Amino acid sequence: MKKETIHIEDLSTGYLTKNNRKVVAEHIHASICSGELTCLLGANGVGKSTLLRTLSAFQPKLGGHIRLLGRELESYTDKQLSRIIGVVLTEKCDIRNMLVEELIGLGRSPYTGFWGKLTPEDREIVDNAIHQVKIEHLVGRMIQTLSDGERQKVMIAKALAQETPIIFLDEPTAFLDFPSKVEIMQLLHRLSRETDKTIFMSTHDLELALQIADQVWLMDKTNGITTGTPEDLSLDGSLSHFFARKGIMFDKDTGLFRIDNEFTHAIRLDGCGQKYSMVRKALQRNGILASRHVGVNYSVETGNLDKEGFILHCPDEEALHVSRIEELIAEIEKRRGQLPPAEELKK
Amino acid sequence: MKRHTTLLMWLLALSILVFFFLNLLLGSVHIPARSVWNVLLGIEGESEIVTNIIMKSRVPQALTAVVAGAGLAVSGLQMQTVFRNPLAGPSVLGISSGASLGVAFVILLSGTIGGVALSKLGLMGELALTIAAIVGALSVMALIVYVSQKVKGNVTLLIIGVMIGYIASAVIGVLKFFSVEEDIRAYVIWGLGSFARVSGDQMILFVCIMVVLLPLSCLLVKTLNLLLLGDGYARNLGLNIKQARFLVISCAGVLTAIVTAYCGPIMFLGLAVPHLSRGIFQTSDHRILMPASICIGSSMALVCNLIARMPGFEGALPVNSVTALVGAPVVVYVLFNKRKSEFSE
Secondary structure, three states, X not given: OOOEEEEEEEEEEEEEEOOEEEEEEEEEEEEEEOOEEEEEEEOOOOOHHHHHHHHOOOOOOOEEEEEEOOEEHHHOOHHHHOOOEEEEOOOOOOOOOOEHHHHHHHOOOOOXXXXXXXXXXXXXXXXXXXXXXXXXXHOOOEHHHOOHHHHHHXXXXXXXXXXXXXXXXXXXXXXXXXXXXXXXXXXXXXHHHHHOOEEEEEEOOHHHHHHHOOEEEEEEOOOEEEEEOHHHHHHOOHHHHHOOEOOEEEEOOOOEEEEOOOOOEEEEEEEOHHHHHHHHHHHHHOOEEEEOOOOOOOEEEEEOOOOOOEEEEOOOXXXXXXXXXXXXXXXXXXXXXXOOEHHHHHO | OHHHHHHHHHHHHHHHHHHHHHHHHOOOOOOOXXXXXXXXXXXXXXXXXXXXXXXHHHHHHHHHHHHHHHHHHHHHHHHHHHOOOOOOOOOOOOHHHHHXXXXXXXXXXXXXXXXXXXXXXXXXXXXXXXXXXXXXXXHHHHHHHXXXXXXXXXXXXXXXXXXXXXXXXXXXXXXXXXXXXHHHHHHHHHHHOOOOOOOHHHHHHXXXXXXXXXXXXXXXXXXXXXXXXXXXXXXXXXXOHHHHHHHHHHHHHHHHHHHHHHHOOOOOHHHHHHXXXXXXXXXXXXXXXXXXXXXXXXXXXXXXXXXXXXOOOOOOOOHHHHHHHHHHHHHHHHHHHHHHHHXXX
16 A cells, blocks of 8 residues: 655655755655655745645656656656645635636546646546545636635546546645644545555644645755654653754653743642633743642642532632632732742742 | 537537627628628629629638637647746747737838838838738747747746747837837837738738647647646656647647738737637537637627728728727626626526
């Protein structure tokens, strides 16, 4: 099932002008397999788009080898490539007065004749693509009436109608809201399994990529490209190293990133379950370290979901009952000065 | 939907016939419909004057309007698609300015240097004008096509085209400054556009050229449809962008050059008709838009010619004013209607 379809050897990407050779990235060694979703991650300007453009033969490589399905990329003609690589781009195409199915039908262009007329077989393939992306409800709509997420799904259906073994997507989720991002990524993951296509996409949605992608490529200026499953990269420290910077913390237990808060004060937190974690999260955001391992006089009792409200215990005061976290935080803020500093507790 | 499209297309084709006949019927001299019919069918018995008016004046004018309207509309459609810009039109790349420049050279310089006002040369002068316009337009087009292979972005190319237009206008301005008033008047009249200028053999040549070129430009429909998707997607679907640009710009350029050479710079039709076709047919498929633009372009040119010649105006209204006066409100109306239907969806 899993098969290497793209093999990259010592590849250099960049731009050639008359008297200048601008290398964006070099010494890239990697391969991409079919039946998998591979995500390319990296900061802006590191050369993700250049790499994708080079792989799609939109611009020439500066050196090295790219082998697609066992053959050098350069040995294919434009016509042949249009049947091997399908692309979905970031750019929002401002097409007006075109029906969804007409646009997907244009994906058949490499196969249609001189006038671009679709045969009954072509129509069947278009219907199939619509079915695979589950956008039957969009048929008959004009492109300009679609939301950004729907439009990207239509472009993915176009790539499917193109019947290429390889699909490249350049930040397909860039302008989408969160649910649409998740939907598109899951769709791509499902398609890679169902159709056994090689799907390679660049993205900035780190969290999603780490949860959904089968393979992750980390691209950066100093180390070049590191590849592997998100889990392996997490274990060997590549991920935490890759995004190591102030304010971001890689949580090795979950294999995901979270924001690293700085704590000024501490408080004891008793309880369990969801209520416990929510109070902890809220307090962390406010710079207060909360844990059941902290032994101080001030404490919050959350109980579990069966109990209503929260109880704040302070020395020399009666226990304070509040019903919402918002009130709890306000009460704690009032006494912030009296809380013990977080630094001392760490010792 | 499909039936709807076919019906509309037949209606448009019919409208060309109707307006064509009206063009033969109406004019400064009253000729009854029966006589027009008889002359057309070659039935003897009509006076020589009537036959001459119809065969030597009204038929050539109407035929010129039909092919010129169609040519400009197709050129405008192609320009709007290749530049992905709704404001593009046949004149946008400075090709009609090139024609104007050629004509300005001939009209204005011949008076100043040769001492012979061209207006007095008659048929020879007309021929010289046509040739000058074609040479001017085609040289600008060659320049644009060359540039189009060098620069990457469409917007850059568009701006270069507009700049070439400005340079041409500036040179014309300088020429005007040094010319005698009579020549300037002749140039201004040329610039107003007319379907009546072409006559006799030249008209036949013009119609023949266009009858060959128009079907040829229809061969580009698949290319144009792919260009709608933008360069990235089009290229991925196997389209050679450079070659496509070369073909489309050359095709649109030659159409504009020839129409401008024979009729003067006819404004507006090329910009407006593609919008009308899209509005009426609610599609961006060039397999429909191309024939639709040809039909609507021809009809509109015929209507404009009719209005310009309405009894009372006696040819006083230049075609250029009429195209804008008639075309602009129609386009605004269509765009407004489209907006409404979009909002209600």
